[in-house]
Amino acid sequence: MHNQNTPKTAHESAVEMRYLVMPNHTNPQNSIFGGVVMSWIDMAAAMVAERHSNRPVVTVHVDDISFKAPIKIGDHVLIKASLNFVGKSSMLVGVKVFAENPFTGITRHTTTAYLAFVALDDIGKPIQIRGVIPETDEEIRRFAEGNARMDEMKKKNAKKI
Numbered sequence: 252m253h254n255q256n257t258p259k260t261a262h263e264s265a266v267e268m269r270y271l272v273m274p275n276h277t278n279p280q281n282s283i284f285g286g287v288v289m290s291w292i293d294m295a296a297a298m299v300a301e302r303h304s305n306r307p308v309v310t311v312h313v314d315d316i317s318f319k320a321p322i323k324i325g326d327h328v329l330i331k332a333s334l335n336f337v338g339k340s341s342m343l344v345g346v347k348v349f350a351e352n353p354f355t356g357i358t359r360h361t362t363t364a365y366l367a368f369v370a371l372d373d374i375g376k377p378i379q380i381r382g383v384i385p386e387t388d389e390e391i392r393r394f395a396e397g398n399a400r401m402d403e404m405k406k407k408n409a410k411k412i
């Protein structure tokens with residue numbers, strides 16, 4: 252296992268998951284329920300946060316999810332999640348959802364979401380975690396945007412209390 256203080260790259264914790272859309276995932280129009288996609292997004296993003304921090308994590312905020320195209324029964328759903336930004340105990344994970352028709356090979360990007368997680372110590376309190384090393388130009392851009400997005404999330408959260 253890594254030393255828990257040693258920074259990791261975003262690549263090291265990234266997660267990809269695939270699902271086949273079955274009848275129990277869909278509404279009477281044979282399109283997937285939004286809540287099913289949201290739970291897959293939360294699960295993939297939580298795995299990224301756990302892989303990065305090597306700690307148990309909880310979701311503290313989910314930033315505006317919009318569904319840009321329907322996902323139909325029989326589609327393959329690809330979820331790509333990776334770490335965008337790390338605070339002290341908090342992490343911002345970006346998630347992209349794609350729907351692939353396995354018969355035509357046509358793939359559509361249907362959803363983007365950003366989720367914040369907090370890593371917990373053994374008594375359930377926030378714990379400081381390792382940093383992230385953005386390597387590629389895209390990761391560097393995501394890190395800068397993630398910093399700003401996390402500030403916005405914290406402001407929104409503060410207003411609610």
Ligand SMILES: CC(C)(COP(=O)(O)OP(=O)(O)OC[C@H]1O[C@@H](n2cnc3c(N)ncnc32)[C@H](O)[C@@H]1OP(=O)(O)O)[C@@H](O)C(=O)NCCC(=O)NCCS
Nearest residue numbers: 309310311312338339340341367369375376377404405408
């Ligand atoms: C996670 C939890 C233990 C944090 O406790 P807390 O007393 O609020 O801790 P803090 O105020 O010190 O915040 C810890 C970190 O989370 C960040 N944070 C808290 N709420 C946030 C939010 N809504 N959005 C983004 N970041 C948030 C803080 O900025 C801080 O970041 P940093 O350590 O990187 O600087 C507590 O909020 C909790 O248990 N929430 C419920 C989580 C849960 O059960 N989720 C499942 C879905 S219901």
